Amino acid sequence: MSLAETAREIRTENYSYAFSPYPEPIARVASGELLDIFTDDAFESRVQSVDDLPSKVLTDPYLNPQTGPIFVEGAEPGDTLCVEILEIAPERDFVASAHIPYFGGLTGTAATAMLNEPLPERVFIYPLRDGFVEMPHGVRIPYAPFLGTIGTAPLFEAISSLTPGPFGGNMDVADVCAGNVVRLPVRVEGAYFYTGDAHAAQGDGELCGVACEMTARVRLRLTVEKGTAAPWPRIVSPGQLMSVGSARPMEDAARIAYHDLLTWLEADYGWDRWEAYQLLTQAGRVRLGNMVDPQYSVVAKIDRELAEAARSGRGGDGVR
Amino acid sequence: MSLAETAREIRTENYSYAFSPYPEPIARVASGELLDIFTDDAFESRVQSVDDLPSKVLTDPYLNPQTGPIFVEGAEPGDTLCVEILEIAPERDFVASAHIPYFGGLTGTAATAMLNEPLPERVFIYPLRDGFVEMPHGVRIPYAPFLGTIGTAPLFEAISSLTPGPFGGNMDVADVCAGNVVRLPVRVEGAYFYTGDAHAAQGDGELCGVACEMTARVRLRLTVEKGTAAPWPRIVSPGQLMSVGSARPMEDAARIAYHDLLTWLEADYGWDRWEAYQLLTQAGRVRLGNMVDPQYSVVAKIDRELAEAARSGRGGDGVR
Amino acid sequence: MSLAETAREIRTENYSYAFSPYPEPIARVASGELLDIFTDDAFESRVQSVDDLPSKVLTDPYLNPQTGPIFVEGAEPGDTLCVEILEIAPERDFVASAHIPYFGGLTGTAATAMLNEPLPERVFIYPLRDGFVEMPHGVRIPYAPFLGTIGTAPLFEAISSLTPGPFGGNMDVADVCAGNVVRLPVRVEGAYFYTGDAHAAQGDGELCGVACEMTARVRLRLTVEKGTAAPWPRIVSPGQLMSVGSARPMEDAARIAYHDLLTWLEADYGWDRWEAYQLLTQAGRVRLGNMVDPQYSVVAKIDRELAEAARSGRGGDGVR
């Protein structure tokens, strides 16, 4: 890939609010084509100042706009859509966050229904400058952009873009970043790829429910790999293999992630099941994506170097 | 501290299996005294070969032996016991792990009760050599020792050493390692400190329920800090502040950890509540301790440099 | 209502497998019209003998067929669709149940992912005779039919008919029976009503995941009530008010159900919030719908006589 290569631009004014097989595709692309996809922020740019309170400006149920569906030529059910993320560039010089009533990790919500009064509503606008998000008190958080939301269409469900699942979706996983490949299952012809909700930075868990929300130009390639669909999203970075589980309670998300990673080691890396269970016990890593969405997302990881050991034929038998 | 300083050795044959105010202390120490505490492994050294199946050798309910209680002079309810961990040295040249029926993160258990047959029972013995745990296939995992279990006595409860809680206990958090200070609440006179369950290495979550279990000599100091008890264990590393929450479901452990860390920022670091909520949202980090114990343990973290910004008086107001 | 009144029959061969606003309605009905809706069983009648193992006959992802969508004239977003269930009559003389691999309440599943082998697959066919389901050993369970699945379309999501939610869906709540009125929120024009999955009998929780599945003729009326949509399904029986919450973990389903019931008492029955909290604490009742679906369903109930007390003006002030 050369960044000099001309990327095809994909923009829309006609956002989707679900991962769904039902809308008309906004574009049709070839497998492997270089794309520049423009994404709006989770508020659809309606929060631009501290006075743009969510309760005033987010009054309809259409939240977290997605650019998509993008029809990928040749993608058929059972395939994997490999999303090679090359660059996530900001389209403006600030990011927005907010404390939204009855939403977030440390408050009662619609699901964890409580009688307490909501937390105070508040908007935060932070400059994005010189590679940092600039918060009060001189706090500067490195710009580390990723796509909060990325996925394909389920077979016949249409799932809100606020929710993650086996199709990807609103995982809020910081490993969905430039340099990594996200592997998504294809369930419908053309895959129907969607993405959005770019974050300039985010802590593990996205505690209050709203990260450093930005508009973005996302350079990526969508490549079809025939016949290898996995049950859950996977991510390959230069150093690690990762599986993402999304569920409630959070332990089920962790179980899914580790279970998928283990079966991946078995199927593709030659591991015996019980030795793989040991490997993940002693060397697995976990990142919490979000603890705020309708399903929580947890990533389980293993170093590729360790994963590749089983079939490397290298010596050492771990026997005393 | 000088490592040349002579440490007082604390050993016992009379282990405890609970964090409890009821046993007689095995030692009384001065605040700040340099100690070498010897800990047995979680199996009380009954698993030494692959033939020592847990169902054969672990037939009584006394598991995870703790060295303690250690009475710390001057510690009174309401104080904090600061545990400065200086070194965790192995006492043998191998570690043990096992797949124990109806125990672990990817199997039905006594609590997540299921009708499925148990997973196959199996013991794993790995050499500990040249700074690595040596697993099969040439997999070498860096020796990164920590104390799986560390805590003080609750006020009047006696809690199994398999369980973590506000008193510390079986947290299986890799940040309980040399170089860090663990802050534990004192609930009874003398604090009644216990530790054990050293791990030579462990993945996040301790997936199968048994890490690289080792016997150890643990060099540490127990220092009493008057009148500062926090509701949950905290850890200070050179770079980070951490709070540990233990609960089920896992999201409650995460909520506790982040909530405690936030109130810590408010109380000791001058943060406004809602700005602290933002800081943790954008820059907090989470580590999963275990997903296998009677309560799961989750660590929430923030960089000390960021935590200290609020009262540093440095410029920058985060306003566009 | 007179049972002599002629009911309009609604049948389809073109089942839906989601609660969705996207399909063409299979019928358009007037508010209040008497209907006989024919429903297939959850297996679409593919399990007729003990040899019809689910792994053989349920090989596609299209499960739990729904009769619908039925367009109800006059229903608009914000309205309530009142479903008055008059009769649920069996269409055959047996019912079917099954133990399906990796599905059910006492087994690892796709969400509670585990490494254990699945439970043995098995089909159970029971005669339905003389008002009883006849199980082995002379066990006779009274025929107590209800609709496992009932709901309206979400605004823009399409949710699998295996899943319950705010729109109703696969709640598996035995109170969805003849004599009761189910109140469902209308989110789209025409409401898009669906039902199916009739059960001849079911224990609380639907433990193995499959009740006494039957084909049925369901006599009911769909009546539009303007402008009263509640956030979650509600049921009114001759003696009780009920709210249904669907979520994971199960405590969130219970929280939703009780929270909705409490706000109902406030809004429609004149209760002070804190007195209503007391009333439900001392006299509320809970039924577990299912503990097997992608979301669990819990019903919270209160006697109508008690609910109506606040505005009845009757004496007694509960003061000593």
Next chain:
Amino acid sequence: MSLAETAREIRTENYSYAFSPYPEPIARVASGELLDIFTDDAFESRVQSVDDLPSKVLTDPYLNPQTGPIFVEGAEPGDTLCVEILEIAPERDFVASAHIPYFGGLTGTAATAMLNEPLPERVFIYPLRDGFVEMPHGVRIPYAPFLGTIGTAPLFEAISSLTPGPFGGNMDVADVCAGNVVRLPVRVEGAYFYTGDAHAAQGDGELCGVACEMTARVRLRLTVEKGTAAPWPRIVSPGQLMSVGSARPMEDAARIAYHDLLTWLEADYGWDRWEAYQLLTQAGRVRLGNMVDPQYSVVAKIDRELAEAARSGRGGDGVR
């Protein structure tokens, strides 16, 4: 049993606040002896009027006083302690409830940690008159007393009397009432029986966390049954067999309860495992004990008539 028989009275001023093997027994009784045990309320009678706010009168951590331990002659580890409850009589003419900050089912708590302000604190005092608890608005709830807390000592743990577990404890299960037999595991010599926390009435789940708290005289017999300890508490009523599971999340409590009931049917009632799974799926019943304690309690039930069918040899084979 004749109510004319003289019961031995057991009172104490020296309450226990844990299920613990460590205190000195307050009484030693013979197996089968008729006892009148006097229990204080959960507030230790410190809440007598609406002005006795918990934050003022419950300032120490010693809550939910238990009458015990009672040493039962002949009880040894592995036995069952059968508690035959004959009568629960009020010792005063009112009951007390309260909304306690950060406690209850519809509020953030220490475990479900949130940043919301607490609910308003409030005390409710209701007359107990003519067989009813008299609440405001003329609401009269039938007097239906039961023991919120009942249990034996764990082997070496001491568990707060606010918590339920395998030993029984704070289950808040309304089936612990006169006419029923509670079967508790014996883990230490003498069983160390405790009870308290009588409730004059309670809704399923004990929603706000505080039922109609009363002082009581409890007439019961403690009978030792040799060698039959079950892993979880069981209850036998004239019509039903019940198992109680206590855990978080709530689905684990339900899994435990149904799993234990199923193994009971296998072991004592001659059921095949998979037919028992079917029986509970089609005819099991569930009651929610509490959704507020450190562990939630769920009861699974089956009619004794159905349970006894497997070995009754009655005809009918459930085959079409």
